Structure formats: structure tokens, C-alpha cells
Amino acid sequence: MTRPGATAWLSLACALAMGAACCGKAWAQPAVVDDSxxxxxxxxxxxxxxxxxxxRGFGLDRRVEMYQWRADRDAYTRVWNTAAIDSSHFAPGHANPKKLPLDNRRWWSDDATLEGKPIDLAVLQTLGQWRVFRxxxxxxxxxxxxxFQPEGDGLGSAENPLDPQIGDIRITWRELSLPPLEGKVELRGDRWVLSPEAAAQALSAERASTVVELPPGTDQRLLPWLLGAAAMLLVAALVWRRVRRRRG
Structure with a gap:
């Protein structure tokens, strides 16, 4: 049987949570920025x-891949990978080069401007959009x-691009463009920085993309139940803590 005090606090906690959500929406208004x-x-x-x-973009990215052996359970497959795959424990005949002969590299514009004012690097890194170019x-x-010889949109070291060999390299480049920045940046001092709303949206997107890894053998269908149970336990703990404080 639930105590009346606990029930009241549970109702209050729910109301506060709903109120906080509404207040969050009210306060998370975009910075006022000229739409022209x-x-x-x-x-x-x-x-x-x-x-x-x-x-002439806002960033330049060099992507280097090497054709390598990869252990896949009881078999070996050949894949393109941007980092060297350790093959020291592989079966004979499946050795990979110990490192890539070239590094993956990225360059950022350090003098990008908007309305004659510099743009903060975080704006480029958060809002920029990469696209492959030849x-x-x-x-x-x-x-x-x-x-190297031209291969697709980049360069490759394989004599026959349709039949690459272990250790072959291929390289592609991407350039960075920026979308319209209205409502996404604000002028702070003499520099354009991310608006609070744009920063919050970027953080939410990053959290949403986080993958929850379960122990081996765990049924993936149990994930929603596990997450729901964890949320319920957290709410119950917060309510009980408040009840104890009030009684004290």
C-alpha cells in the first residue's frame, strides 16, 4: 500500500517534471539574429x-584507407580500413602492414568570417557539412x-582497382561547407559563436547517436524494458529522498 505522503510527492515530482519541460521549451528560444x-x-x-x-571550403579532410585482413569469427575477410588492423595473432598468410604509409589529416579554415567578423572554430566543427569532391x-x-593513379573520386595504389591486394592504399578528399547561419550563431564580442539553441541541438543529436552496448548474449528485445526499469528506479529514488527529507 502506498503512503499518502509518498503519493503526494510522486504527483508533485511528475508535475515538476512536466513544468520543467515546458519551461525548457520556453527558455530555449533561438538568439535574435538578423535574417539578412x-x-x-x-x-x-x-x-x-x-x-x-x-x-576554397571551410575545411579539408584527407581520408586514407588500406586494404587489410580482418578476423571475422572463424574466417578472415579483406576490407578497406582507415586504421591499421593488428594481425599479430592472425593465422599464417594473413599478415597486415603494421601501419598506414600516410596519415589521415584534417585542415580547418582559421580566417572564416561572417559580416566581416571571425567565425569560431566550434561553429565549423558543429554545423559544417562534409562532401566528397574530386x-x-x-x-x-x-x-x-x-x-598512385586516379581511382573514383580520389587516388589508389592498386594496379587493378577491381582486384586490390593487401597493403594497397586509396585516398579521397572532402571539403566542408556551411549551411545558412541565421538563428544558429550569435555575435559575442567580436566573434560569431554557436547560439545556445544550436549548441543544445548538437548535444542532443550526439547523445541520440550513442549506442547502448549490452553484455554478450543479452537479448536485444530486452533493451526497452531495461531502460524503462532504470528510469522508474531513478524516479522512485528521487521521490523517496524527498519524502525522507520532509520527514526529517
């Missing part, structure tokens, strides 16, 4: 000097031109 902002400017070109690849390889150094 000029498009942001990326500044000077970014360049991957190793390959002579450049872009560079002009006319400035590819001679030593790399001897090792």
Missing part, C-alpha cells in the same frame, strides 16, 4: 601540400604520381 546575413566567407584556400590538393591532380608530385 550575408553568406559566410571561408578565407584563404586550404591545401594538402603532400598531394597538391586544395579547396580534386584536380595536375599538381601531384612526380614521386606520388609513380605510386
Amino acid at each position: 546575413l550575408d553568406p559566410p566567407q571561408a578565407g584563404k584556400a586550404l591545401r594538402d601540400r603532400d598531394f597538391g590538393v586544395g579547396t 580534386p584536380n591532380f595536375s599538381r601531384l608530385p612526380a614521386n606520388l604520381a609513380a605510386s
Whole structure:
């Protein structure tokens, strides 16, 4: 049987939770920003000097993949991977190179502006959108031109791209663009920074993308029940704590 005091506190906790949600929506209004902002400017070109690849975007990303063996239960498969796969415990005949011959690298614009004011790096990293582009390889150094050839949107080291061998490399590049920034940034001092709402949305998206890992053998269908039970226990603990404080 539930005590009247506990029932009252449970009702109060529910009401407070609903009120907090409503207040959160009321306070999480976007910063007031002029809706006639000029498009942001990326500044000077970014360049991957190793390959002579450049872009006028807000960021440049070099993605390096190596063809390697990967252990898959009782079998081995060959995959493209952006990091070296440790094969020290693999069966004979399945050795991978110990490291990639080239690093994955990323460059950010350090002089991007909006309305003549600098844009904070966090804006680029949070709101920027990456897209693959095919560079002009006319400035590819001679030593790399001897090792790589155009393959898809990038470069590859395989003699036959349809039949790559272990240790072959392929490289692609991406450039960063920015969406319209109205309502997503605010001018703080002399620098454009993320608005509170944009920062909160980015944090919510990051949390939503977090995968909950269960112990091996756990039925995935139990996940909603486990999460629900955990939430109920948390609410019950908070209510009981408040009841004890009031009695004390």
C-alpha cells in the first residue's frame, strides 16, 4: 500500500517534471539574429601540400584507407580500413602492414568570417557539412604520381582497382561547407559563436547517436524494458529522498 505522503510527492515530482519541460521549451528560444546575413566567407584556400590538393571550403579532410585482413569469427575477410588492423595473432598468410604509409589529416579554415567578423572554430566543427569532391591532380608530385593513379573520386595504389591486394592504399578528399547561419550563431564580442539553441541541438543529436552496448548474449528485445526499469528506479529514488527529507 502506498503512503499518502509518498503519493503526494510522486504527483508533485511528475508535475515538476512536466513544468520543467515546458519551461525548457520556453527558455530555449533561438538568439535574435538578423535574417539578412550575408553568406559566410571561408578565407584563404586550404591545401594538402603532400598531394597538391586544395579547396576554397571551410575545411579539408584527407581520408586514407588500406586494404587489410580482418578476423571475422572463424574466417578472415579483406576490407578497406582507415586504421591499421593488428594481425599479430592472425593465422599464417594473413599478415597486415603494421601501419598506414600516410596519415589521415584534417585542415580547418582559421580566417572564416561572417559580416566581416571571425567565425569560431566550434561553429565549423558543429554545423559544417562534409562532401566528397574530386580534386584536380595536375599538381601531384612526380614521386606520388609513380605510386598512385586516379581511382573514383580520389587516388589508389592498386594496379587493378577491381582486384586490390593487401597493403594497397586509396585516398579521397572532402571539403566542408556551411549551411545558412541565421538563428544558429550569435555575435559575442567580436566573434560569431554557436547560439545556445544550436549548441543544445548538437548535444542532443550526439547523445541520440550513442549506442547502448549490452553484455554478450543479452537479448536485444530486452533493451526497452531495461531502460524503462532504470528510469522508474531513478524516479522512485528521487521521490523517496524527498519524502525522507520532509520527514526529517
